[in-house]
Amino acid sequence: MPTETEEIRGLGHRVKRKEDDRFIRGKGTYIDDIKLPGMLHMAILRSPYAHATITGIDTSKAQALPGVVAVVTGELMAQHNLAWMPTLSGDTQAVLVTDKVRFQGQEVAAVIAEDLYTAKDALELIGVEYEPIEPIVTPQRAMEPNAPVIRTDKEGQDSNHIYHWESGDKDATDKAFAEADRVVALDTFYPRSHPAPVETCGCVADINPATGQATIYMTSQAPHAIRTVFALVAGLPEEKIRIVSPDIGGGFGNKVPVYPGYVVATAASLLIGRPVKWIEDRTENLISTGFARDFHMHGEMALKDDGTRSWPTKGRSMPTHSPRSSRWGCSTSSPAPTTCRLLTSPRTARTRTRRRAAWPIAARSGSLRPPT
Amino acid sequence: MQISVKVNGTERTADVEPRLLLVHLVRDTFGLTGTHEGCDTTSCGACTVLLDGTPVKSCTLFGVQADGREVTTVEGLAAGGELDPVQVAFKEEHGLQCGFCTPGMMLVGKALLERNADPSDDDVRWAISGNICRCTGYVNIVNAIRHAARIKAGATEPATV
Ligand code: FES
Ligand code: FES
Numbered sequence: 001m002p003t004e005t006e007e008i009r010g011l012g013h014r015v016k017r018k019e020d021d022r023f024i025r026g027k028g029t030y031i032d033d034i035k036l037p038g039m040l041h042m043a044i045l046r047s048p049y050a051h052a053t054i055t056g057i058d059t060s061k062a063q064a065l066p067g068v069v070a071v072v073t074g075e076l077m078a079q080h081n082l083a084w085m086p087t088l089s090g091d092t093q094a095v096l097v098t099d100k101v102r103f104q105g106q107e108v109a110a111v112i113a114e115d116l117y118t119a120k121d122a123l124e125l126i127g128v129e130y131e132p133i134e135p136i137v138t139p140q141r142a143m144e145p146n147a148p149v150i151r152t153d154k155e156g157q158d159s160n161h162i163y164h165w166e167s168g169d170k171d172a173t174d175k176a177f178a179e180a181d182r183v184v185a186l187d188t189f190y191p192r193s194h195p196a197p198v199e200t201c202g203c204v205a206d207i208n209p210a211t212g213q214a215t216i217y218m219t220s221q222a223p224h225a226i227r228t229v230f231a232l233v234a235g236l237p238e239e240k241i242r243i244v245s246p247d248i249g250g251g252f253g254n255k256v257p258v259y260p261g262y263v264v265a266t267a268a269s270l271l272i273g274r275p276v277k278w279i280e281d282r283t284e285n286l287i288s289t290g291f292a293r294d295f296h297m298h299g300e301m302a303l304k305d306d307g308t309r310s311w312p313t314k315g316r317s318m319p320t321h322s323p324r325s326s327r328w329g330c331s332t333s334s335p336a337p338t339t340c341r342l343l344t345s346p347r348t349a350r351t352r353t354r355r356r357a358a359w360p361i362a363a364r365s366g367s368l369r370p371p372t
Numbered sequence: 373m374q375i376s377v378k379v380n381g382t383e384r385t386a387d388v389e390p391r392l393l394l395v396h397l398v399r400d401t402f403g404l405t406g407t408h409e410g411c412d413t414t415s416c417g418a419c420t421v422l423l424d425g426t427p428v429k430s431c432t433l434f435g436v437q438a439d440g441r442e443v444t445t446v447e448g449l450a451a452g453g454e455l456d457p458v459q460v461a462f463k464e465e466h467g468l469q470c471g472f473c474t475p476g477m478m479l480v481g482k483a484l485l486e487r488n489a490d491p492s493d494d495d496v497r498w499a500i501s502g503n504i505c506r507c508t509g510y511v512n513i514v515n516a517i518r519h520a521a522r523i524k525a526g527a528t529e530p531a532t533v
Pocket of ligand 2: 198249250467468469470471472473474504505506507508
């Protein structure tokens, strides 16, 4: 193979990328291009309600459809102790609903079939009885004392306030504000964004029933972290798990978390003994995977008229997420300090002094997720 | 249903369900996975193929609608092993990053250059307006398609790829 030697000239220097040769020929290998012998296809049924109790699921018709191999519900997952899973930030997250739906688009059941069209047909044959509960669509409503509590699964959780963080020197900041000639304040809203990579999320789970070796092909930006979560969920040693990230059709943070579909596909592969592919569609990607921002913020600055003082700053913000799309059913997926980096803007504004920040995050019928 | 489609110059036949989407006919039945699926709702253009030379979104056509017609996919661009000018230009002008939108972008570019040998930036932007790229910011895609026009016209030597 000829080696190209090019002078490296730093920023702006053109580099020919190795991967382009296959991409321009249509020879990339993205997740949906992986096909294993005996592979089955999975499709997920999602809740149309943002907040609802599930009183019954009838899967008999779906199960009877020719080509359907299995229909998985939260109840079945619970029998294997897999209805809930840990998140990367130490929270928990429902894999398939067992008690109640906590956000619109939450995973309720999954069908595994010989082909995708059959799996999607079968979704329409599953009967689910929902009893809707008041959805919470603003953080302000979530914080009201009479608001329904979203995270009823958490022991002792009697409100939707789930997060509080402070940093900086409180006394010095208070003093600066007390002595200020003037205080300026700003309320602002930083809207939600979704990474929306053109390739949606998906996986092919392949568990070898004889060896217990798990190979999971996944559109993942964080295969090592995901391997750790899988080891925790499955109770397997990490060396039994191999996460393969093939070519990835964009990620932008969207492909870091562990999504329930991965866990269900993996469990299904283990129970059925055949590889299982799950590729989400665009609607699923937008309503149920990781998004960012959606902060209601309040900031204040204490100023001296003669300019002799630096600018102690105090801020209160409410990072929140709106109701419809979220994967975590009100679970926190990424470590909270990332939130602070964005919200303690004095640092980026180069006002280097004390700051204090505290903000409640309201759990809502859309989950919470600090930004990445 | 029995159908017969000329795919990248080769006659192919298949027995398919009438509801099978063209994108799945191409990807699953014919095994040409260079055509991608990003939305299956006619929004992203990742599934673009040429149907009798015209760019179409293959997620929004049935396979049976291609019966008796000619389909060109990204795999058909380098006919005879030689890269098409759009392929060369996408690499030279860094018109791709993750590569997922790229087959659709290149096919749209190719169809544009068949009709307009010297497109302006606006012409190119209009042509790719049905295709979403989340990585590049489009500037280099526009540059690449215009660069392909110059390569085609012999106005520039393609650098070695
Ligand atoms: S997959 Fe066809 S337009 Fe997006
Ligand atoms: S290169 Fe990634 S979407 Fe266009």
